[in-house]
Amino acid sequence: MRYVDEYRDADKARALATEIAALCEPGRQYKFMEVCGGHTHTIYKHGIDDYLPESVQLVHGPGCPVCVIPMGRVDDAIAIAEQSDVIMATFGDMMRVPGGRGSFFDSKAAGADVRMVYSPLDALTLARRNPDKRVVFMAIGFETTAPSTAMTVLRAAADGVDNFSVFCNHVTIIPAIKAILDSPDLRLDGFIGPGHVSTVIGCRPYEFIARHHGKPLVCAGFEPLDVLQSVYMIMRQLADGRAEVENQYARVVPWDGNAKALTAIAEVMELRPYFEWRGLGFISQSALKVRDEYAAFDAERIFDVPGVRVADPKACQCGEVLKGVIKPWECKVFGTACTPETPIGTCMVSSEGACAAYYNFGRFSRAHVHEATKR
Amino acid sequence: MCLAVPTEVVELRVDEPDMAVVEVSGVRRAINIGLLASEGVRPGDWVLVHVGFAMSKIDEAEARATLRLLEELGQAYDDELAALAQPVEDD
Numbered sequence: 001m002r003y004v005d006e007y008r009d010a011d012k013a014r015a016l017a018t019e020i021a022a023l024c025e026p027g028r029q030y031k032f033m034e035v036c037g038g039h040t041h042t043i044y045k046h047g048i049d050d051y052l053p054e055s056v057q058l059v060h061g062p063g064c065p066v067c068v069i070p071m072g073r074v075d076d077a078i079a080i081a082e083q084s085d086v087i088m089a090t091f092g093d094m095m096r097v098p099g100g101r102g103s104f105f106d107s108k109a110a111g112a113d114v115r116m117v118y119s120p121l122d123a124l125t126l127a128r129r130n131p132d133k134r135v136v137f138m139a140i141g142f143e144t145t146a147p148s149t150a151m152t153v154l155r156a157a158a159d160g161v162d163n164f165s166v167f168c169n170h171v172t173i174i175p176a177i178k179a180i181l182d183s184p185d186l187r188l189d190g191f192i193g194p195g196h197v198s199t200v201i202g203c204r205p206y207e208f209i210a211r212h213h214g215k216p217l218v219c220a221g222f223e224p225l226d227v228l229q230s231v232y233m234i235m236r237q238l239a240d241g242r243a244e245v246e247n248q249y250a251r252v253v254p255w256d257g258n259a260k261a262l263t264a265i266a267e268v269m270e271l272r273p274y275f276e277w278r279g280l281g282f283i284s285q286s287a288l289k290v291r292d293e294y295a296a297f298d299a300e301r302i303f304d305v306p307g308v309r310v311a312d313p314k315a316c317q318c319g320e321v322l323k324g325v326i327k328p329w330e331c332k333v334f335g336t337a338c339t340p341e342t343p344i345g346t347c348m349v350s351s352e353g354a355c356a357a358y359y360n361f362g363r364f365s366r367a368h369v370h371e372a373t374k375r
Numbered sequence: 376m377c378l379a380v381p382t383e384v385v386e387l388r389v390d391e392p393d394m395a396v397v398e399v400s401g402v403r404r405a406i407n408i409g410l411l412a413s414e415g416v417r418p419g420d421w422v423l424v425h426v427g428f429a430m431s432k433i434d435e436a437e438a439r440a441t442l443r444l445l446e447e448l449g450q451a452y453d454d455e456l457a458a459l460a461q462p463v464e465d466d
């Protein structure tokens with residue numbers, strides 16, 4: 001198990017921590033955003049903060065697909081699920097996400113036919129097995145998940161399954177990063193790039209971040225040492241006065257992404273003019289909808305979708321958490337009114353959400369830093 | 376659904392060319408390998424699976440390291456495995 005030893009090695013972690021500390025310019029503060037919820041998880045679980053000097057701060061980004069679905073879309077989906085001949089198929093993570101009028105769990109308890117599926121292909125299987133029902137798949141996720149939905153629609157079309165459709169809520173990562181870069185609340189020095197989204201889109205789409213915004217981005221793996229090494233690579237770039245896109249996770253992420261996946265998305269879906277993100281508001285060209293050619297598989301055209309808009313609850317600060325403006329524990333209802341059992345905001349629902357990750361692995365000790373970086 | 380899980384390909388489906396049976400932690404399941412058509416997938420290969428689709432090929436050492444990491448996640452990984460093992464719900 002060479003890799004395990006390589007990445008788990010505490011000595012390596014300490015060595016990296018020392019090198020990161022050595023690269024810090026005295027008096028300068030560094031703020032890096034980890035875009036992906038998977039990284040947030042690793043950072044809390046393994047206490048990566050403990051290995052970083054106090055001047056280096058990691059802030060969470062918008063990369064949790066469940067967290068960014070606005071309340072109104074949940075209500076719309078529930079309105080579809082409540083039709084008498086409908087089976088709504090959804091990932092388990094979506095079940096507890098609160099809309100304005102409750103969650104899928106609530107609507108299931110009230111009699112709607114909502115089923116948890118592992119894959120969009122399972123939703124298609126449901127459609128084949130229930131020819132007298134209309135099966136709708138609640139499609140969510142970034143470019144990691146969109147190819148699976150697209151491939152499933154292509155399969156349904158090829159096989160002529162006419163009682164299957166998708167309620168498309170796929171979002172794209174680049175416009176969200178753009179929105180954060182343009183947001184006045186936050187000054188970032190670099191990005192830890194998402195690992196799995198990048199297996200699909202590759203590294204090129206991030207180049208504008210380096211070129212136009214002058215900020216480094218390093219696509220990173222999910223091992224604790226991957227994250228530390230990526231922080232080191234960003235710090236190295238800053239110290240050298242460079243801003244580039246680098247790939248720390250080349251063992252999984254191809255520089256050009258997955259052409260087959262991108263083709264499938266482009267065949268079935270196109271950009272929406274705008275889409276609402278929970279906490280971030282409307283972002284233009286930031287989400288995907290089903291193309292006219294596949295209208296027969298588009299739940300938004302098959303059903304009367306109310307197009308509900310619901311303001312986030314007053315107490316909820318998910319927007320600030322998703323933009324990295326505040327840390328989860330700085331939200332007023334964190335851990336009191338808002339917990340994984342009774343989530344107010346979405347960041348508390350998915351295990352990838354920053355609030356849930358912090359709630360589950362909550363640790364914030366700077367003690368190890370001084371330990372680790374003592375020279 | 377956010378997790379991508381490394382699995383070992385144990386069998387290609389002859390009847391459905393885009394499908395393969397994979398195994399992880401004793402769980403077997405048919406998944407779609409259409410996204411890796413250009414690279415080709417064979418029994419014994421390790422692939423990263425996300426919501427029923429193979430996203431990329433990875434080497435075995437990387438796969439085992441990732442599995443170790445996932446196992447340490449506890450609940451989140453258990454849920455993902457349970458979802459992966461779950462047959463399509465018939466009511």
Ligand code: SF4
Nearest residue numbers: 318331338345348355
């Ligand atoms: S604690 Fe709850 S309401 Fe506050 S930001 Fe986190 S998820 Fe949103």
